[in-house]
Amino acid sequence: MEAITRDMKYIQNFIDQLSEAVVLVAPSMNVAAVNQHFLELTEDAVFFKGKSIDEIVLRHKDGVDGTLLTAKGFISVKVSEGLLPVKEDFYRYFILKEQPAIVHSCQEPLLKTLMNIVPDFIGIKDGNGRFLFANEFVGKLFELPGFDFTGKTDADLAEIKPFFRDVFQYCIETDEQVWQAKEIVRCEEFVPARDGRTRFFDVYKIPVFNPDGSRKNLLVFGREVTEKIESRVLLEESEARYRLLAENAMDMITTHTMDGTYTYISPACETLLGRKAEELIGKSGYWILHPDDEDAARKGHEQLLEGPCTATVQFRLQHKEGHFVWLETSCKSIADDTGNVVEIIGVTRDISERKKSEEMLRQSDKLSIVGQLAASVAHEIRNPLTSLKGFIQLFQECEQLDAANYYNIMHKELNRIDQIMGQLLLLAKPQAKSYKKTSLRELVEFVETLLQPEALVQNVEIQSDLCEKLPLIIAEENELKQVLINVVKNAMDSMEKGGIISIEGKMIDDCIHVTVKDQGCGIPADRLARLGEPFYTTKEKGTGLGLMVSSKIMKEHKGELKFHSEEGKGTTVSMILPV
Incomplete structure (x- = not known):
């Protein structure tokens, strides 16, 4: 500050030597100093203090001519300007050259x-x-x-x-x-x-x-x-209406800078997260984001920055009380006239209840599968039980029989029962989601083993052929098992007279394609497009929930289910999963 003061004294001495009126303007556009000739021209030493240059000089359209407003009236001037460095700032100077008065009696x-x-x-x-x-x-x-x-x-x-x-x-x-x-x-x-x-x-x-x-x-x-x-009034009224909507909406409305920093948050934030808007404005939401959802959130953010577009992302944010809340946000990026994104607007709602309903549907679908498997599982268990019962009766009738020769067979039969029940319980038991490295080869083998008893009952042969070098994927193993079981069971149900179901797995364009092909009756083209809709089914006693849940699971794994079918020739279902 002392350095600037010294500079200003030097500049004041310099401009006082000039023969034209000079006005020095600070970066704030307020008058910082005038020279002695300016004071003589205006005849007022205090009239201009604290004013902006626009309040004392009216520039004409050409930018050269202007009118100096003074306490004694108007003075026509020619205006020239430039920049003057003062320490770390630049001050603007205006040289005002008085023009002859134009008001004469003849004029x-x-x-x-x-x-x-x-x-x-x-x-x-x-x-x-x-x-x-x-x-x-x-x-x-x-x-x-x-x-x-x-x-x-x-x-x-x-x-x-x-x-x-x-x-x-x-x-x-x-x-x-x-x-x-x-x-x-x-x-x-x-x-x-x-x-x-x-x-x-x-x-x-x-x-x-x-x-x-x-x-x-x-x-x-x-x-x-x-x-x-009128335009200003309309704008103020419009802003007031939108603010009224935003501040009374059940959904949380937000605006963000390009780096995700909140610039506005509606009061619904306190209902959703237990936090006042002031606690989040000026920060991004990543500090309260669930670690498992960060990748999805950042991908959505990157998509919005590529240009004007919309994106919908589901994630969890931490409530002030410590627990996490499932939210879904629909965002739109706003661009300026050059196409560069300058702001992001988001509407966020609580989907906790929806997530619970989806989980209940999945569990319902699992239990439906277990119920359908019960008959074939019972048949599969009855065989080893009959063997065990026969051996026990034999031991009772022949006291001197050497039972050692039969223990190994009995042990294998008991293991078989344990394996079947274990697989059934694993499928039916509710489990916490856990995304981890998963082998699709092992997953297919599990499903094949689980469904083999029912396949035998229905005279169906399941054949699998998976590429030896299929990479591991990050997935929720039990959910993908559920999808594959649904697809294979549908294939079995479509073949009333039995047949072959082939399961193949291979890499295509950085994705693993697991295809399930049957020799069933096929699906008409007009019904094919509706597969996956809630409660839409082609089976007489179906609920339509199986494929709906399966499609949802595939989307959450960034994959998709594709169907191809010809009536009388069979159906091919492709599970496509990114590596």
Whole structure:
């Protein structure tokens, strides 16, 4: 600060030596210093302190000519400008060269003509508020075309035109405020129209004083800004409506910067997460995001940054009380005129109940599969049980029989029963989700073993042929088992007279394709497109939940189920999973 002060003293000494008026403007665009010639030109040492350059110099469209607004009136000037380094900042300097006065007796009619053709309010009053001049626009505005305003006050005009009484009364009040302030005042004034509308004006009022300090003239300039004001009012009303919607919506509405930082969060945040908006604004949501959901959230974020688009992501955020809440957010990225993303808007809702319902559906589907397997499993268990029963009866009848030869067979039969029950319980038992490296080869072998008893009952042969070098995938093993069981069972149900089901697995374009092909009756083309819809089924006693749950599981694994079928030839179902 001391260094800047030293620089300013040096600059002040320098500009005081110049023969033209100089104004030095700080980066804030407020006047920082003027030179001695400027003070002599304006005859006022304090009039400009703390003002912005736009309040004292009105630049014309060409940027070169301008009008200097001073306490004693207007001065026409030529304007040139440049930058001046002051320590770490750049100050802007304006050189104002005074132009000869244009008002001479022979030029006065020309000046009045010019003032009459401009579509702005121009008036000049004396120290007592009487009009010395008013251009034609003033007459048209107050429904007094051709009227001579000379010598009339606002109070007189209020009697002549009572419709505008409030306007003239307001002018009287603001005029007095300007005289008291002894400086240029900018204000908004309104004029009612006969059609019920209101016209708004941006008005400058400039007081001019005699050398003895008495009031001399009041210069009034007004430009109509009705469209601008109406647009601003409409915008404010629109913002108020949208804010009302946002702040009373059950869903949490948010806006983000490109890096994910919250810039606005609606009050629903407190209902969803137990946190006030102030706790999250200025931060991103990653610090309360469940670690398992980070990859999905970042992929969605990256997609939004690629250009204007929408993305829907499901994830869990930590409630203030410590537990995690399942949420679904639909986001839209907003781009500027150049196509660059500048903001992200999101609408987020609690889907905890939906997740519970989906889990119940999955469990229901599992139990349905277990029920369907019960008959064939019972048949498979009865065989070893019959053997065990026969051996026990044999031991009872032949006391001297050497039982050692039969123990190995009995042990194998018991293991067989244990294996079948273990697989059935593993399928039916609710388990916590656990994504881990999974071998699809082992998964197929498990399903093949589990369904083999039912396949034998239905005269179906299951053949599998998987590539030796199939890579491991990150998956929820039990869920993929559920999908494959559904697909294979559907294939078995489609073959009333039995046949062969072939399961193949191979790599295609960085994805593993597990295909299940049957020799069943096939599915008509008009029904094929509806597979996976809730409660839509092609089977007489089906629920339609199996394929719906299976499709949902595949989507959560970033994969998909594809169906190809021909009536009378069979159906091929492809489970496509990314590596």
